[in-house]
Amino acid sequence: MSRPPTFVPPACATACALSTSRGAFAVLDARPAGAPRGTALLLPGYTGSKEDFIAMLEPLAEAGYRAVAVDGRGQYESDGPEDQQAYTQDALARDVLAQAEAIGGPVHLVGHSLGGQISRAAVLLDSAPFLTFTLMSSGPAQISPAQQQKVKLLGDALAVMPMDQVWGAIQAFDALDAPEDTQAGVAPVDGREDLRRRWLRHNPVQLIVTGRQLLVEPDRVDELAAVRPLPKHVVSGGEDDTWPVPLLDAMAGRLGARRTVIAGAAHSPNTDRPLETAAALAAFWDQN
Known part of the structure; x- marks a missing residue:
């Protein structure tokens, strides 16, 4: 379970509802003081929420980026039905596409853990709304035994x-x-x-269905590698018990992706080392 240091957003962020063609989603919308250099859409992992990115919002804004962290359907402050079909990977991926459209893309897409696999499915449906794609502590297939x-x-x-x-x-x-x-x-x-x-x-149906996804997710790295032009980035901590770091290294190689390892962080570099993680993301976006 992710452990954000606080649930209180910084002054640069507004807690609000993002209205999309697929319903409303609770977000934290952080904006820089001037015109943004770009906009990022941040998706949390299994059992997580938008607050998992809360310590990154201010440094991203200071770097000149608007960052929108979202609760997915059935996560924390975003409502979700009891119907299991609402939480299939395809349905959640289409939510991501709708979120990017509502934000006013194209956007820099970042998915942590389960959020990375849902984001990958969105990119494979339609890569046009995305400037770059960062997989954060999110591996090529199912989670470790x-x-x-x-x-x-x-x-x-x-x-x-x-x-x-x-x-x-x-x-x-x-x-x-x-x-x-x-x-x-x-x-x-x-x-x-x-x-x-x-x-x-959290909606327990969402947790049950997405948990099953983590158990059976196939390797779709070659499909993602074929999506061009889309700069890709693989970020993780120095340790990870969900997808071993050597597996993430190999995935980055297969993708031709930029690879960043955040020293002193484990499966959630966004909460373990938020300043370093934000700096790594901003540096990648600056070049793309």
Whole structure:
């Protein structure tokens, strides 16, 4: 689970609804003081939200870029139905195309983890709305075996338990995994009320369906590599237990993509090292 340091947006960002041809989506819309050099559309990962990019918004604005971080359908503050067909990868990819159109593209597209795979599907449907494409900690196919087991367990729990009970189970599991000095009466970081509130507002159907996608996603790297001209960028932390870093290195090579490794970050460089990650994105956009 991603852990944004705060849910309070910076002064340069406005929390609002983005109206599109496929409905309204909750966004954080951050703008520079002057005319923007470009606009970025930022998609979060599994169980995440637009707040996962919150610490990057101000440095991106200072670099001259407008950045729009979005809650996808059924994520946190964006409503979603109980119909599983609403969360197929194709449906979510078409949401991304509608978001880019509503923002007034073309845009720099950034997808973190699951958001990267949904973004990839959008690019393969229609690359015209995008100036560049950055895959952040998002690999070529299904997630690692260890993460597959966790996602399967979560999906099974969501199918039979209410969201608040699943949250309690996650907390208990995290407490068992925590170092000994944090187990005796000290709440894990995931116990923050803002994280709990976000979890409870996710649509469980969305989590079940997109979790299944992570388990079966095929390798579509060659398809993406054939999309030209579209500059591509692969960003990750120095460690990643969802897609191993050597796998991400190899994917970047197959794509002919720029490769950036953020030292000191793991699966979420956007929250682990937001300043360095924002600088890497802006440098890539500056050249494209």
